Amino acid sequence: MKTIKIKDRLIGEGQPAYIIAEMSANHAGSIERAKEIIRMAKDCGADCVKIQTYTADTITIDCDNEYFFIDNGTWEGENLYQLYGKAYTPWEWQKELKEEADKVGIDFFSTPFDRTAVDFLEEIGIEFYKIASFELTDIPLIRYVAEKGKPMILSTGMASYEEIAEAVETIRATGNEQFALLRCASAYPAISDEMNLATMVDMREAFDAPTGLSDHSMGGLAAAAAVAMGGSIIEKHICMSREIENPDSSFSMEPEEFAAMVRDIRQVEKAKGLVRYGATKQEKKSLQFRQSVFVVKDISAGETFTEENIRVIRPSYGLHPRDYDHVLGKVCTADVKFGTPLKANMVADYLELKEATPEQTKLTFEWANDEETRKQSFTTEPIPWETHEKWYKDSLAGNKRKLFVAYYGEVPVGLFRIDFVGEEEAEISYSVARAYRRRGYGAEIIRAGEKLVKDRFAGIKTLVAKVKPENAASRRIFTGLGYEESALEQEIPMMLYKKLTM
Numbered sequence: 190m191k192t193i194k195i196k197d198r199l200i201g202e203g204q205p206a207y208i209i210a211e212m213s214a215n216h217a218g219s220i221e222r223a224k225e226i227i228r229m230a231k232d233c234g235a236d237c238v239k240i241q242t243y244t245a246d247t248i249t250i251d252c253d254n255e256y257f258f259i260d261n262g263t264w265e266g267e268n269l270y271q272l273y274g275k276a277y278t279p280w281e282w283q284k285e286l287k288e289e290a291d292k293v294g295i296d297f298f299s300t301p302f303d304r305t306a307v308d309f310l311e312e313i314g315i316e317f318y319k320i321a322s323f324e325l326t327d328i329p330l331i332r333y334v335a336e337k338g339k340p341m342i343l344s345t346g347m348a349s350y351e352e353i354a355e356a357v358e359t360i361r362a363t364g365n366e367q368f369a370l371l372r373c374a375s376a377y378p379a380i381s382d383e384m385n386l387a388t389m390v391d392m393r394e395a396f397d398a399p400t401g402l403s404d405h406s407m408g409g410l411a412a413a414a415a416v417a418m419g420g421s422i423i424e425k426h427i428c429m430s431r432e433i434e435n436p437d438s439s440f441s442m443e444p445e446e447f448a449a450m451v452r453d454i455r456q457v458e459k460a461k462g463l464v465r466y467g468a469t470k471q472e473k474k475s476l477q478f479r480q481s482v483f484v485v486k487d488i489s490a491g492e493t494f495t496e497e498n499i500r501v502i503r504p505s506y507g508l509h510p511r512d513y514d515h516v517l518g519k520v521c522t523a524d525v526k527f528g529t530p531l532k533a534n535m536v537a538d539y540l541e542l543k544e545a546t547p548e549q550t551k552l553t554f555e556w557a558n559d560e561e562t563r564k565q566s567f568t569t570e571p572i573p574w575e576t577h578e579k580w581y582k583d584s585l586a587g588n589k590r591k592l593f594v595a596y597y598g599e600v601p602v603g604l605f606r607i608d609f610v611g612e613e614e615a616e617i618s619y620s621v622a623r624a625y626r627r628r629g630y631g632a633e634i635i636r637a638g639e640k641l642v643k644d645r646f647a648g649i650k651t652l653v654a655k656v657k658p659e660n661a662a663s664r665r666i667f668t669g670l671g672y673e674e675s676a677l678e679q680e681i682p683m684m685l686y687k688k689l690t691m
Contacts (some may be wrong), residue, residue, distance in 0.1 A: 191366070191397050192204065192399060192400055193367045193368065193369055193398075193399055194315070194367065195207070196317075196548055198236070198379075199341065200422060201399040201421050202339065202399070202419065202421065204472065205421065205455075205458060206219065206401070206416045206421060206458065207237065208234065208235050208237070208425075208451055208453070209238070209239050209424040210233070210235035210425055210426075211234065211370070211426045212230075212240050212278070212368060212426075212427065213240070213241055213276070213426055213437040213515065214278075214652055215427065215428035215435055217433050217438075218275075221277075223278070223282060224289045225436065227295065227297075227428060229427070229429065230295060230367055230447070230630040232444070232448075233451055234445070234448060234451035234455075235445075236340055237297065238290055238297055238477075239297075239424070240278045240283065240299045241278060241299060241321075242298045242301045242310055243277055243281065244273070244274075244280070245271075245273040245274040245277065246304045247442050247568070248302045249273060249303060249305070249517065250270065250615060253304065255672075257270065260470070263435065263436075267436075270517070271434060275436055276435065277649070282311075282537060285499070287313055288313070291668070296316075299318070299320060300319040300324075300332075300463065300569035300634075301334065304330065307673075311337065313648060316479050316667040317340040317341065318337070318342070319343075319344070320341060320344065320356075320455060322345060322347055322373050322403070323344030323346075323347075324350060325343060325344065325348050325353070326356075327357050327605050328355065328546070331359050331360060332359050332360075332363060335365040338363075338365055338468070340369075341365070341367065341492055342370075342371060342424075343358065343369070343370055345373055345392070346373035350395075350689060353370065353392065353396070354396070363408055365648055368398055369401065369422055370392050370393075370398055370399075370400050372384075372386060372388050372389035372392065372400065372401070372420075373404075373420060374404070374406070381406060381486045384411050386411070387417065389415060389419075390418055390419060399421040399422065400419075400422075401415060402415035402420050402423055402424070403424040404423065404424070408450075409442075409453055412450055412525075413450070413457045416454050417460075417461055419545050423454065426440060426441035426442060427441055427444075428440050428441035428442070428443070428449050430666070432585060439506075448690075453509055477504050477506070478504055479503070480503050480504075480509040480510050481502075481503075481505045481509065482503060482509075482512055482531040483502050483507050483530055484499055484525045484527060484529045487525070487527050488521045488525045488681060489521070490522060491521065492520070492521050492526050493519065494516045494517055495517065495519070496517065497532055498616055499513070499517075505651075507532065509628065512590065513531075515539075516539075516567070519538060519539070520538075522534070524537065533636075535634060538598065539633055539637075540595045540602070540630065541596045541631045541637070542596075542638060542641050543607055544591070544592070544593055545584075545585060545592035546585075547602070550577075550578060552593070552594075553577070553594075554581070557572055558572055558619075560569050562620050565660045566671050567655075567681055567683070589608065589609050590609070592604065592605075592606055593605040593606075595637065597632065602622055602625040603619060603620055603625065603633050603634050605617070605635075606619070607638070610653075612648060613649060614650070614651045614652075614653060616654065617635070617638055617642075617652050617653070618654060619631060619638070632670060635667075636670065639670075639688075642690055650690060651690065652688050653685060654685075654686040655683045655686075656683060656684045657683060664684060672688045673686065673687045675687075
């Protein structure tokens with residue numbers, strides 16, 4: 190998913206939400222109050238403070254006929270020219286406000302409403318722009334801003350899909366790919382029923398751009414929910430107090446509310462986390478209380494496992510519950526006391542090794558070319574089919590190598606290989622099929638292989654294995670089975686393992 194870059198900050202999937210404090214008219218005509226809002230936004234945890242750049246004359250005309258009066262909502266009865274005259278941020282303040290933001294360490298940008306505003310903002314060094322929902326259809330303005338080559342954030346309140354698409358196409362036609370889209374309900378205040386945050390998710394996919402929420406609702410619930418749904422930008426109006434009357438105060442957040450929203454968003458991000466399966470650090474303490482196979486009646490070596498002497502119970506120190514049916518009817522290899530967790534080495538023929546057959550050429554080819562198998566092999570390049578086919582056929586026909594497939598019941602789960610390097614020494618190796626890893630089969634394949642060597646190749650006195658130094662799993666297995674480890678200093682570094690079979 191695409192990201193955009195505002196100054197040194199990446200914005201998009203996998204990045205913390207970029208939180209914008211919208212000042213709008215909440216300065217209520219005081220530059221000192223405007224500066225205080227900037228400092229307050231920083232203290233509340235906002236990443237950025239936004240203003241609006243227009244005058245009554247640049248955004249509308251001074252006309253009092255019926256077309257220029259608002260007939261509903263927060264500003265019902267207001268004349269547009271008079272409303273904007275009360276709400277605007279004087280242009281002569283704006284360079285000074287930017288300097289204040291730079292001083293306290295918070296980003297600063299603005300929403301221009303016509304070309305003269307863009308030109309002015311260019312003069313004072315604004316580094317990115319906002320397009321308001323009501324201007325999303327002003328294609329000439331969007332093109333003019335996009336041509337500056339700077340990041341743009343566009344609100345999409347009221348906009349149809351086609352209108353958003355036209356705005357996006359206009360930006361991209363200039364070669365500017367640095368834009369984000371905000372879902373917005375252009376009502377003041379907005380109600381939850383019309384937030385439609387699912388649209389934010391759809392826009393992200395449809396337009397391949399970071400998305401977020403320009404939120405005019407009361408409280409911080411919608412903002413936190415938007416971040417939980419993948420929103421990358423949150424814009425929210427901020428004021429010192431709703432008691433300071435101005436056109437935007439009634440739906441703006443006071444400092445304590447804004448700070449609480451930021452905290453909630455950061456907690457949501459922590460809870461959202463990453464795509465991750467398996468036990469978390471905190472959950473690992475609870476793994477021991479899962480179920481496993483335990484011996485629930487004293488068993489003597491040579492006895493058969495039955496429903497009376499083994500059970501699946503808590504805790505989790507024995508074999509996985511999936512092994513219960515597999516173990517029933519097999520023979521116990523040692524005397525085992527009541528209350529002992531059952532282990533694979535207590536089960537005769539837990540895994541069985543059978544000589545590989547020509548019919549398994551394709552299966553072993555797939556195993557050999559598994560990504561992890563190749564990574565841990567001394568030759569990491571993929572093996573061509575023709576090469577494997579010849580090697581496998583020669584291995585089955587020759588006397589210097591033996592291949593055995595490991596079976597868990599009727600299921601092939603891995604490969605055991607023996608290379609005879611002398612009359613009394615053999616090199617062994619193993620692999621486990623991807624679907625059956627992390628089940629302890631590696632150690633059991635080797636254990637079964639050792640028994641097979643003793644039973645069928647009595648002349649072999651020493652087994653050796655070679656492992657890459659970085660292959661920690663195999664190193665643990667061999668040392669755990671009593672192999673002596675030493676390092677081989679040669680062109681390809683490797684660990685050598687040796688064990689006497691007698």
